[in-house]
Amino acid sequence: MSKLSEKLYERAKPLWDKESENYFVSAMAEGTLDEEKYRAYMLQDHCYLIDYIGILEFMREQAEDAEVANFLKKAADSTRFEKDTVHVPNMKVLGITDEEISSTEKAPDSEEYLTYMMDKAKESLIYGITALLQCSWSYAYIARKVADRYGEKLESSPYTDWFSAYTSEEYSEANQRWIDILDRVAKDISHAEEEKLCEIFEKCAHYETRFWNIFISAKHEEK
Structure with a gap:
């Protein structure tokens, strides 16, 4: 029998493949x-991360399984650490000021995406874990x-650190732990719940596409 994660991958892979070809990346x-x-991406991603951490913390408070609660705590802590020690310093290198950071509001598509994930987390812990894992x-x-x-061409890009971070x-390993947690808690769910x-x-994969498209001009979207 296939694991839930394998079925999720099959559903999202065509969308991820398409996103890997988009203008921005x-x-x-x-x-x-x-x-x-x-x-613009870094400012919006900062807003996103703040709410993403909030959803993780909300789910941790709801978790009755000690292993799941511990995982969610570590996920929230590590995401916050990355935001504060990597993301924000990189924003400063770009000349982004504290005022810009504090005054930036979430784009409508990002707001809708985050609201959807929080709604799923409130509906069911496993729904929230699934939604956030996609990101x-x-x-x-x-x-x-x-x-x-x-390949090696990437090394000369000023954005090479972005790829290094996510590869x-x-x-x-952190992403695999998330996948393993979801597979464990979803082990005995019904076919209807799996669907x-x-x-x-x-x-959420479609929402992710909309998030990327915030930063792509109409000219490039037409290509």
């Missing part, structure tokens, strides 16, 4: 992405696929 790999687009897993998949496609062994989780995962 391709331009990052080529080193041709306009810095203003990257600044983590998609970044690992897309970064690896693009890095493999560009790192540490990130891959519901696949639908949530796929919907």
Whole structure:
């Protein structure tokens, strides 16, 4: 019998493959992405991470399984650490000020995505775990696929650190722990519930596409 994670992967892979070809990540790999687009992405991603951490903490408070609660705590702590020690310093390197950071509001598509994930987390812990996993897993998949496609050429890109972060062994191991947790808690669910989780995962993959498209101009979207 297939694991839930295998079925989730099958549903999302076509969308992830398409995203690995989008203008934004391709331009990052080529080193041709306009810095203003990257600044906009970093500001929106900062807003996203704050709410993402909040959802993880909410789920931890709801978790009755000690292993799941411990995993969610570690996930929230590590995401917060990354935000504060890597993401924010990188924003400062780009010249983004504290005022810009504090005054930036979430884009409508990002707000809708985060609201959906929180709603799923409130509905069921396993729904929330599934929704948030899609983000983590998609970044690992897309970064690896693009890095493999560009090979050594990626090393000369000013955005190479973005790919290094999401293809790192540490990130891959953390993502695998998430997958393993979900497979364990979903071990005895019904077929109907399994299909519901696949639908949530796929919907989040579509939301992820909309998030990337925030930073792509109409000119590039038409290509």
